[in-house]
Amino acid sequence: MTHTMHPPPRRRPTVPPQGTQGVFTALLILAALIGVSFLIGWLLSGLAAQILPGAPAYTILIFTLLALLLLTPLTYRLFPWITNWFYLLPALVFILAFTVLPVVLTVNYAFTNYSGENSGNPDSASRTPATLSADRLTVTLPELTGQSLPEYLKCAAPTCAGGTVVLFDEEASVPHRQKIASVGTNTITLAAPVPDTVAVAQVTRINRFEYVGLANFREIFGKASRALWPVFLWTVVFAFSTIVINSLAGLILGILLYNKRLKGRNVYRTLLFLPWAVPAVISVQMWVALFNQQFGIVNKTLGLLGIAAVPWLGDPLWAKVSILLVNLWLGFPYMMTATISALSTINEDLYEAASIDGASRWQQITNITLPLLRTSFTPILLSGFAFNFNNFGIIYLLTAGGPAQEGRESTAQSTDILLSWGYNTAFVSSGGQNFALASAIALIIFFLTLAISLVNFRAAGVFEEARK
Numbered sequence: 382m383t384h385t386m387h388p389p390p391r392r393r394p395t396v397p398p399q400g401t402q403g404v405f406t407a408l409l410i411l412a413a414l415i416g417v418s419f420l421i422g423w424l425l426s427g428l429a430a431q432i433l434p435g436a437p438a439y440t441i442l443i444f445t446l447l448a449l450l451l452l453t454p455l456t457y458r459l460f461p462w463i464t465n466w467f468y469l470l471p472a473l474v475f476i477l478a479f480t481v482l483p484v485v486l487t488v489n490y491a492f493t494n495y496s497g498e499n500s501g502n503p504d505s506a507s508r509t510p511a512t513l514s515a516d517r518l519t520v521t522l523p524e525l526t527g528q529s530l531p532e533y534l535k536c537a538a539p540t541c542a543g544g545t546v547v548l549f550d551e552e553a554s555v556p557h558r559q560k561i562a563s564v565g566t567n568t569i570t571l572a573a574p575v576p577d578t579v580a581v582a583q584v585t586r587i588n589r590f591e592y593v594g595l596a597n598f599r600e601i602f603g604k605a606s607r608a609l610w611p612v613f614l615w616t617v618v619f620a621f622s623t624i625v626i627n628s629l630a631g632l633i634l635g636i637l638l639y640n641k642r643l644k645g646r647n648v649y650r651t652l653l654f655l656p657w658a659v660p661a662v663i664s665v666q667m668w669v670a671l672f673n674q675q676f677g678i679v680n681k682t683l684g685l686l687g688i689a690a691v692p693w694l695g696d697p698l699w700a701k702v703s704i705l706l707v708n709l710w711l712g713f714p715y716m717m718t719a720t721i722s723a724l725s726t727i728n729e730d731l732y733e734a735a736s737i738d739g740a741s742r743w744q745q746i747t748n749i750t751l752p753l754l755r756t757s758f759t760p761i762l763l764s765g766f767a768f769n770f771n772n773f774g775i776i777y778l779l780t781a782g783g784p785a786q787e788g789r790e791s792t793a794q795s796t797d798i799l800l801s802w803g804y805n806t807a808f809v810s811s812g813g814q815n816f817a818l819a820s821a822i823a824l825i826i827f828f829l830t831l832a833i834s835l836v837n838f839r840a841a842g843v844f845e846e847a848r849k
Contacts, residue, residue, distance in 0.1 A: 398462075407466040411473050414449070414456050421448040491820040492592055499590040503547040503556045507533070511548070511584035517574040520546065520584055522567045530564045534586045540564065548575065549583040558587075590817070597821035608793035608802065613829065615701070616798040620769040623708045624762055630709060631716020632754075636746065638717070639724045650721075657714035665778040668707045669694070697795035700780050704796060708775055716761075723757040724750070763837050770830060773800045799826045 398406050422445030429436045429444075457464055495501075512521045525533050536544045544561045546569055557579045560572035575581060601609055634653060638646050656664065671677050672693035680690040693703045727750065735745050776782060782797035782805060789795070792805035803826065807819030 407463060408469070408473070410456065410460060410463055411466065411470055412477070414452055415470075415474060415477060418448040418452055419445050421445070487820045487823050489820075490817050491597060491824050492594060493590050493817045494593045494596070495590040495817040495820075497814040497816075499588050501590055502588060504585050504588045505553075508549065508553060508583045508585040511581060513548075513575060513581040517577075518571050520548070520569040520571065520581065522569070522584060524567055530567060530569070534561075534564070534569075535589060536561075536564075537589075541569075545587050546571075547585050547587060548579060548581045549585070550580045551582040553583055593817075597818050598825075600818065601821055601825065604790060607788060608790040609825070611789065612793045612797050612799055612802050615796070616770060617833075619701070619704065619798060620766050620772075622705055623712065623769045623772075624765045626705060626709050627712040627765070628716050628758070628762060630713040631718075632720050634713065634717045635720025635724065636750065639721050650717075653717060654714050656710050657718075661711055661774060662778060664711060665707060665775060668703075668710070669779060672703055694780055695784055697784060697786050700784055700796050704775060704779055707779055708769070708772070711775070712765075716765075719758070719761055720754070723754050726757070727753050763834075766837060767830065767834060770798075770833065771800045771826070772798070773804065776801045777804070799829070 422441050422443075425444040425448075426436070426441035429440055453467075509522055509525075513519070514521070522530070531539055531541050534541055534544060534546065538544070541561045541564045545558050546561055548557045548559060549555075557575070559575060562570045562572045564570070569584070637643065638650055638653075640646070643649075671679050674680060674690055674692050674695055677693070679693065683689075683691065691699055693699050731749050732745055735749060740748070776796060776798055780796045782792075782794045782801050784795055785791075786795040792810050793802045797805065799822065803819045803822040806815050806822060808814055
């Protein structure tokens with residue numbers, strides 16, 4: 382009797398891919414696991430919303446978590462080596478939820494007309510009385526003056542078929558959405574009967590938002606002379622001037638306070654460090670009071686010296702000067718501390734040798750200190766420029782973007798930087814927060830920041846250092 386020998390079943394490899402390929406493979410598998418889990422959670426939550434209309438919105442998170450728990454063992458069976466990479470799963474979830482998703486939404490909204498007016502929500506200002514027929518399929522409105530029913534509903538098609546109407550009870554507390562089959566002169570035929578639990582007393586439309594292509598970017602560049610270019614120019618000047626002034630002040634104070642022969646230098650360090658220790662919100666509000674044109678201490682002191690009051694926060698030019706001065710107050714302690722830390726790494730023997738050779742103190746600074754500080758200060762200066770390029774806090778707290786300047790957009794005044802312009806467009810613009818336009822501004826800020834950063838890195842030789 383012969384026995385047929387069957388080869389043993391092939392085992393899945395347990396050795397993970399090596400190197401960069403292994404890292405990207407693991408990340409791709411984990412991202413796919415999260416994506417499939419979210420898709421399942423989204424589908425199940427949609428089904429639950431149809432069965433239970435009152436189901437809370439967070440059910441999508443519950444279903445996604447359950448799907449993730451069920452799919453994780455399956456992923457392990459398919460790729461046994463992935464167990465070494467499961468520690469990245471929480472970090473990947475947070476990155477996708479709080480970094481990737483906002484970026485995707487921002488890019489998406491930049492090509493829509495999403496705003497306070499076009500928000501996808503019921504238009505509470507356009508509610509009108511309505512009655513429901515006995516078969517609960519037809520809604521009758523009073524005659525509309527000046528517009529047809531499709532215009533009132535803002536339908537995409539003349540028949541409004543497939544559109545949505547929102548029904549309210551007498552208290553207008555809970556909106557109920559219904560699909561439209563067709564419309565008449567003042568009647569709306571619904572695609573399905575209204576549930577018996579809904580007592581219809583009012584009706585309104587959905588403020589739909591839709592894709593508009595490059596319209597937002599055309600609007601931005603169409604009024605570039607009144608917003609984009611002056612705001613961009615001031616943003617660059619503000620960031621560059623701040624980093625130059627702050628670094629010079631910090632460098633000088635750091636060199637002076639590092640002198641071991643200076644008596645009481647620790648006391649001076651502590652006092653000069655205080656502006657950085659006090660929260661910026663408090664410091665800036667203090668400076669707002671100090672710079673008050675009528676009652677501020679600064680102008681009071683100038684008055685004693687016979688100098689006319691300066692409109693620190695009321696004139697476009699002086700407001701810019703005020704911002705640079707306050708930012709100097711907030712930023713020089715950091716530069717001073719960085720200088721002192723960098724000086725501690727320089728070998729004292731170099732100075733002793735220079736002194737023996739007859740070099741003066743100034744020659745030691747220019748030939749030893751400054752060249753050796755260049756390596757330490759380059760990344761600090763680059764990061765400082767990038768930070769101040771988007772330093773929204775001081776602009777918002779000190780001037781709120783003002784004062785107003787003739788010929789400029791109301792959302793882009795004399796001291797607004799790109800980020801505050803986007804903020805004003807999204808949240809402060811006269812009653813119609815234009816989130817889509819703000820998203821387009823955010824994309825422009827991203828590309829401008831990227832371009833400036835690349836230029837800075839190339840000028841500083843960062844790429845050459847990385848190749849070495």
